Amino acid sequence: MLVAALQLVGAAVEVWLGEAGLIAISAGAGLADAHAVATSVGALVATGKLDAGAAAMPVLAGLSTNTVAKIAAARAGGSQWFAGQVGMGLLAAMAAAWLTALGVPGIP
Numbered sequence: 001m002l003v004a005a006l007q008l009v010g011a012a013v014e015v016w017l018g019e020a021g022l023i024a025i026s027a028g029a030g031l032a033d034a035h036a037v038a039t040s041v042g043a044l045v046a047t048g049k050l051d052a053g054a055a056a057m058p059v060l061a062g063l064s065t066n067t068v069a070k071i072a073a074a075r076a077g078g079s080q081w082f083a084g085q086v087g088m089g090l091l092a093a094m095a096a097a098w099l100t101a102l103g104v105p106g107i108p
Contacts (some may be wrong), residue, residue, distance in 0.1 A: 030066040
């Protein structure tokens with residue numbers, strides 16, 4: 001249900017506000033579910049409503065806010081040490097994703 005709602009809202013926002021609006025809605029939705037964001041953006045690409053080259057930033061925005069939410073949940077449900085361990089792993093994965101998307105040399 002969340003994926004369908006995000007697809008509808010994402011398509012409307014992309015038409016009305018362009019790519020910046022899609023990035024914003026993806027970031028907000030990422031707080032709840034990064035997979036739904038990726039699926040919804042992928043559906044926009046598959047239906048020709050979004051260029052494949054423009055898909056990375058909305059997906060990364062959703063993944064980034066989801067990462068922040070996971071670190072916060074780790075802190076709320078565990079110790080500061082636990083949150084630090086979880087945070088280091090998640091932030092390393094996010095750094096790799098962003099560096100790859102930005103085309104940093106030396107990153108496959």
